[in-house]
Amino acid sequence: MVRRSPNSVPSGPNASIARSPPSEAPVSTPTSTSPPESARGGPVTSTKRRRISPTPWLLLIPGAVLYLLVFVVPQAGLLAQSISPDGVAVTTEHYEAVLGDRFALGIIWRSIWIAALVAAACAVLGFPLAYQLSRSTSRFKGLLVALTLFPLLTSAVIRTFGWQVIFYETGPISTFFSWFGADVTLIGSQAGVIIALTQVLLPFMVLTLQGVIRNIPVALEEAAQDLGDGPIAVFTRVLLPLSKGGLLGGSLLVFSLAISTYVTPALIGGARVQVVATTIYQQAISLVNYPRAAAFAVVLLVITGIVVLVQTRLLSGESAAARGSER
DSSP: OOOOOTTOOOOSTTHHHHHSOOOOOOOOOOOOOOOOTTTTTOOOOOSSOOOOOSHHHHHHHHHHHHHIIIIIHHHHHHHHHHHOTTSSSOOOHHHHHHHSOHHHHHHHHHHHHHHHHHHHHHHHHHHHHHHHHHHOOOTTHHHHHHHHHGGGGSOHHHHHHHHHHHHSTTSHHHHHHHTTTOOOOOTTSHHHHHHHHHHHHHHHHHHHHHHHHTTSOHHHHHHHHHTTOOHHHHIIIIIHHHTHHHHHHHHHHHHHHHHHOOHHIIIIITTTSOOHHHHHHIIIIISOOHHHHHHHHHHHHHHHHHHHHHHHHHHHHHHHHHHHHHO
16 A cells, blocks of 8 residues: 655546635626716616606696686786776876875784784684694594584674674673673774684684694603603693694684684674775775775785795795704
């Protein structure tokens, strides 16, 4: 037997196998690093061309026609009536009478002030109610929501007549204050108009806030309480910042309705509390001055549009800030 040393190389047919080095992982050859044609700006061809369906645009036609007929055309008619009563000459006489008269400016300012106070009162009174409805787990929650919506099922005229009975000199409020020697009469006063409008428009604020508060997780309030915050701190640091959008949207809705309403100021305020809506009625019906009434209506529309634009910008800013914080 021939003894081989450990370093000896075998010969024969297996010599090539024995001399071959250990197998290594295959080295991948680099592929082409050129960007796709779409990244280079070249056209991307597809086997099928997308066809834009005209159906969505056709679905917009009924709403667009209705909007044109019930809003754009009447407003255009009011504008034409205010600047050209005879349809020939263009004049700014009626706008000068509206914007250059102290009495008319006082009516406009009173309308804005009353609408702003009503919106603020609805926000203060509606937030606790909306929060309770959103967080309630009682089986009577549906009944509470129905009671909140119930005033909307009654005509505003009937509700205002009810407030007339309460506000009269022989009503319960005047009788109550007369026991203390005070003469309080809310009929024909600005305070009476604000109270009645707040009751009429409160459901709109509650419904808007309820939808926003419902989407705020309860865990955020519980976490704030675990960190030592009290009820006021939880409201100011958690609930109020997260419900700003609902407050702005509800205030916008209530303000727009309050500044343009006619029935409640006419029945509660009367001739003592004149607002833009009652002035338009007086100019058109009592004085038959249609151009002046149209000028008041256009001014009211512009004021409402400015308020809507400002609050829309605020809502857009809140949405952008919320998206930025999420990133």
